[in-house]
Amino acid sequence: MRLEVEITGKTFRSAAGGTHEVLAPVRFALQSGEVGVLIGPSGCGKSTMLRIILGLDHDFAGRVARPPEARIGMVFQEPRLLPWRSVEQNVRLAAPDVADAKLAELFKILELEAHRNHYPGELSLGLARRVALARAFAVEPDILVLDEPLASLDDALAGRLRDEIATLVASRPVMTLLVTHSLDDAVRLGDRLLFLSPRPARIVAEVPIGIPRDRRGEAEIAAIKAGLAQRTQGDRTERDVS
Amino acid sequence: MLRLLSFALFLATWWIAALFVGGAKLPPPPAVLEVMIAEASSGALFLHLGATLARVTLAFVLAMSLGSAIGYLMGRVRLADKLGDPWLILLLNLPALVVIVLAYIWAGLTEAAAIAAIAINKLPTAVVTLREGTRALDRSLDEMASVFAMPRWRAFRHVVLPQLAPYIAAAARSGLSLVWKIVLVAELLGRPNGVGFEIGVAFQLFDTPRLLAYSLTFAAVVLVIETLLVQPFEARATRWRPRAA
Structure with missing residues (x-):
């Protein structure tokens, strides 16, 4: 490609x-x-x-x-999460085919495990950015x-x-x-x-x-x-x- | 608790006023309650209330679904907005009475005419509210959905609809209060049953207790529907917002 x-x-x-x-x-x-x-x-x-x-x-x-x-997996400058959906739903809506294990791994790497059920309005900007990254990675983008x-x-x-991005880029x-x-x-x-x-x-x-x-x-x-x-x-x- | 107190205050004021004005013009609460019980035990109260509620439901559902669809279209498509706008202004400013009378003349004194007339009265406000809501949609989230190739329906359900929910709730709320008011006029003018019809009869006989019995029962039903249906829906639609401390 x-x-x-x-x-x-x-x-x-x-x-x-x-x-x-x-x-x-x-x-x-x-x-x-x-x-x-x-x-x-x-x-x-x-x-x-x-x-x-x-x-x-x-x-x-x-x-x-x-x-x-x-x-396409995209991380926008602002996180652009859906405020009315939980962190996990936000990721799953963009990546409906993501396996549970893969999602768990992503959340672990990005330290989002504790925030799965939180709404974006309850997150700091840093956390919201990590959710946006998780969403982009979860779609296994080309x-x-x-x-x-x-x-x-x-x-x-x-x-x-940055290391995580490098790992992902190397993995596929x-x-x-x-x-x-x-x-x-x-x-x-x-x-x-x-x-x-x-x-x-x-x-x-x-x-x-x-x-x-x-x-x-x-x-x-x-x-x-x-x-x-x-x-x-x-x-x-x-x-x-x- | 506060609500109960407020209600008690209302009853007390009414009772005192009734003592001053006299029973013919303003009957005291027990007299009205007596009529209510009599009408309820004969079944007439439920029959009329049921007929009115059925009309309200049908007209409301019709106007909300049609109005929301048209409003969404007008908010999204420029051409639809340009074409629809003059009609919208016309409908918004057309008196309810004109619509009802014309509907009865053109379609006869039928159930369909009554429901259509009520729906047409409510339609433009739903259109306007939903058009505003659609115009206020967050473009950046649309872009997100498009970049992640979300299928249309999923994007509509999860990206668009939650943004429209407050507008739908607002349209439902203002629309419902409008329908409550108009349905009685439509019944008064051309239906053989319903709360509006009964109020018309009571008016002709100057039967104030009966008039109040029907009006207050109707108001109570409106109140119950507002608190049990409309408010929970609003609360659900906005549950993701961080609550004020």
């Missing part, structure tokens, strides 16, 4: 009648088992791009080729889209969830698209980093990371980051930083 994105442009018409260009031509592809990371300043059009890729916005120029039978999934979580938990051939502000998350999780410009967004640099995820120790990660820092000062040509 392969996800191909070829957006040639996207404009918004404002209430005043003017048009604003949100996306410049953007083009990239993702393979199964690959983690692509979109990094860019806030408000650059990342969310618009995600909406187009997910098929929620059809009003754009270009095309997105997504395997039609692909199951395409996993994570929009700032680790924002507003404490470092220890963010680190653990899933195409993952991660949107983040954190270079650290990007370097730890990504196979290919796509740096976006301010609005209208275009890809200013595409940086593949050669070292497999499970062999990236702290030293390697520091080295990759140093390489990236050098690049941002110097040229922005295509080069493997590893």
